[in-house]
Amino acid sequence: MSAASPEPDFPQVVRVTSETANITIVRSAVLAAAKQIGFDESDVSAIALAIDEAVTNVIRHGYEGRAGQPIEVRLDCVQRDGVPALQVTICDCARQVDPTTISGRNLEDIRPGGLGTHIIRTVMDEVEYSMRQPMGMQLRVLKKLNASSVPVSRLPRPAAGQPSQGGTQTPCAKESS
């Protein structure tokens, strides 16, 4: 990693308020984190889009457009199925909804709105909504690094006695949810 692009530490926590102009702050942090983990350009864009949609949903539906409300985005690099993964947890203090009722709409029904949840579920490998106590919602999403695009430097270190594939051990935390 060059001095021009310092390696972000994980976890990173981005705290913004619910002004729509702040979406770009979250997007920039997600782009940097995804690149750092080693996702290719296509996945980096898709992940940023999914998180953008999640924050948009918080602002538009959770807070119903009210500005000045808190949103926290935590970015973690974790191990999942033996490969690094980006885990993003979005917390708010917005109105609560039953997580089982949150689903993408039928895409055959062409109309404005309702596409965000579909995009999140299409792009991310794990999507988990939950209610926070005493208030607000939490969305945890995770995207695994495609094995074919894992940079050598991020491959898990082989066990003792096995041939090394070179590089250093991944900076990611051990497997967790």
Place this chain on the structure above:
Amino acid sequence: MTEESGTVKEVRHRGSATVVALAGEVDLHHTPEVHKVLVAACQEQPRKIVINLEAVRYLDSSGIGTLVEVFRRVNAYGGKLVLCGLNDRVLSVFEITKLDKFFKICGTEAEALSA
């Protein structure tokens, strides 16, 4: 020709068509500006509206939603809506939402004007 600021780069007339060129990031923050300009274009009821996305770096579902609404408005008065200049990143959003088959999408503005 009308020069706009921010996400709406330009609105111009080409024969019976109106071309709206967008730029930058079409997200929840910028969608209201885009919506306002496109609705105004619809009210003139040109035979065709071409939305040039060549300079758009980023587009999310709120941007897509606006385009769907504009499509409905144009369709309602019997006009035609054509999109052009989508880069791979923007096109992928249409593909994820399965709207790449719903919209008429051309590679260039010239193709869109003659479509």
